[in-house]
Amino acid sequence: DVKVTQSSRYLVKRTGEKVFLECVQDMDHENMFWYRQDPGLGLRLIYFSYDVKMKEKGDIPEGYSVSREKKERFSLILESASTNQTSMYLCASSPSQREWYEQFFGPGTRLTVL
Amino acid sequence: DAKTTQPPSMDCAEGRAANLPCNHSTISGNEYVYWYRQIHSQGPQYIIHGLKNNETNEMASLIITEDRKSSTLILPHATLRDTAVYYCIVRLRVLTGANNLFFGTGTRLTVIP
Numbered sequence: 001d002v003k004v005t006q007s008s009r010y011l012v013k014r015t016g017e018k019v020f021l022e023c024v025q026d027m028d029h030e031n032m033f034w035y036r037q038d039p040g041l042g043l044r045l046i047y048f049s050y051d052v053k054m055k056e057k058g059d060i061p062e063g064y065s066v067s068r069e070k071k072e073r074f075s076l077i078l079e080s081a082s083t084n085q086t087s088m089y090l091c092a093s094s095p096s097q098r099e100w101y102e103q104f105f106g107p108g109t110r111l112t113v114l
Numbered sequence: 115d116a117k118t119t120q121p122p123s124m125d126c127a128e129g130r131a132a133n134l135p136c137n138h139s140t141i142s143g144n145e146y147v148y149w150y151r152q153i154h155s156q157g158p159q160y161i162i163h164g165l166k167n168n169e170t171n172e173m174a175s176l177i178i179t180e181d182r183k184s185s186t187l188i189l190p191h192a193t194l195r196d197t198a199v200y201y202c203i204v205r206l207r208v209l210t211g212a213n214n215l216f217f218g219t220g221t222r223l224t225v226i227p
Contacts, residue, residue: 040219042201043201043218105159
């Protein structure tokens, strides 16, 4: 089974702090994604990556950056956390060929910025 | 990508069929319809997809109208564990870069005992 793990289930940070959210997948997938989920807004794509060191902006990249130094790991960085970044963050991965449409999601990290 | 419209919420009695509609009237010829669901406190999970023919797997059936402007996801015998948010997504596969999906807000299905 594909496994996508995220470093924390719950995280509390203060405004202005630098925050790292880590995601690791064990199925050698080429594609990895970061979403945030907020009530009434559904899932919104922040950034995605289709290869090591490659990244593309999603719908709401402002205030975020990402890093993909190894194929299995995709990090989301909040350079200076703000209260409007309080949200559920979901990481996903998918293969690039054949079943590309099947994204496998991690359990999510609920981030609270005070 | 074509926009999709789903009702925000639906109820279904346990053991009955749950029929979840999705409108995608601007769908183009090469766009597929994908369905995912998200059970509370979990990440979304792929269910099924189709282009123009009806599809069935162990989880659900997908009925796409002949003009492809709408589709229905059918859970034949809904159980309490099927209570979730169901997302209908229309997407064309691109051959370069990553293929991302646009989830929207979905339909919250509540299965009632």
